[in-house]
Amino acid sequence: MPLSAHELIDAREITAELLDELGLDAYLFEVEPRDGLWEVRIECAESGGWQTLSLDVEREQLLAVRASNTERDAVLSNWRTRLSDCRRASPDA
Numbered sequence: 001m002p003l004s005a006h007e008l009i010d011a012r013e014i015t016a017e018l019l020d021e022l023g024l025d026a027y028l029f030e031v032e033p034r035d036g037l038w039e040v041r042i043e044c045a046e047s048g049g050w051q052t053l054s055l056d057v058e059r060e061q062l063l064a065v066r067a068s069n070t071e072r073d074a075v076l077s078n079w080r081t082r083l084s085d086c087r088r089a090s091p092d093a
Helices: 005-021 059-064 069-082
Strands: 027-034 037-046 049-058
Touching (some): 005 037, 005 069, 037 059, 059 069
Antiparallel strands (some): 027 037, 037 049
16 A cells, blocks of 8 residues: 555654653654555664664554554553663653
């Protein structure tokens, strides 16, 4: 199925929501389609500077995050583990 502009916009917005929910202190990200997957490239602040990571997520799974708590929890759990070295915002901020 061809990618629509609407799906790309949704994927970017959903990714931003998920990264905000993870409470990262400082980050930049891009979302690109790759063979049925979304590749999410993230640069995040860590204790010694910045790190760059690439996360793959199934196209349908990412787009289902808003409608399914199960999918949302699965993606958040995976990303929380993968982004464990990223600095978190202080709760008072």
